[in-house]
Amino acid sequence: MNIGMLLPFIVLIGAMFLMTRSAKKKQQAAAQMREHLTPGTGVRTIGGMYATVKEIGDDTLTLEVAPGVHAIYAKNSIGAVLEDSEYNRIVHGITDEPVGDAPVVPDDASSLTAGETDEPAKTDLSKDRDEAPKLDLGKKDEPKGDEPQDGKTDGEAGAK
Template sequence: MNPADLFIPLLLAVFVIMMFRKQKKTTQSVAQQRAQMLPGTEVMTQFGLFGRIVSVDQEENKAVLELSPGNTATVHLQALTKVVTVPAEEKDEEAAAPVEGATVVPDDASSLTLGKNDDAARDSAQDETPEETLKRLNRDDKKEN
């Protein structure tokens, strides 16, 4: 028998095995994600709606999501595609710790001074007269050109 005659069936067998492996991994990841979908978990639906799970009915395949305080929606469990946050009692202390080297984004406009000392910048702006401000701006404009 020619070895080339065995190549195509062998290739087909490998393809089928790989297909079953991928399906098994997908099933495991869905099962793991469903196990995380408990009341209090923040999730995202297939259509991009974010909400917090209020209750889950496994028999009816339904979940009640709280979209905003007092507003709820009932969705099919298959519509829940992504777990955004896990309830606090399930989080590890390590997961809650800040990541080393992470950038912290302030909630206010304090980052707009671009590294200047906040107190010095504030004081110089308050002590400046309108004429001095105009001169400073003209000077800065000439430097840029």
């Protein structure tokens, strides 16, 4: 037999072995993560929902998805176990940083300008709207009376 013909098959078998080995490692890591769950731990489900573990069963977990709202999930639906600081930052917006070090976010769009002038931005647009010329959109002023312009009344086929 020619070794050149067997080489692609050997490479394919080796690649399959490596892929299954890495998949098994991921499965073992996920199973180990689920085994170390404790009540009160913050988790993220594989669907992306954040919750707190309340009770742990054999194959299921009771998660608190909102204050006082409990739902039962399969253990294998847990995508990640979160550290307390990460869970609080994501769910509650609580950070461990002191407030003085946090960046200041303005309430308006004044910081979007490059600071050309020191004058405050003009926010009252109603004055500009009144002074602007009216645009002609091709509409003609329609008569304001109850009678149609062609003299017809509702339900008539022809003119009067």
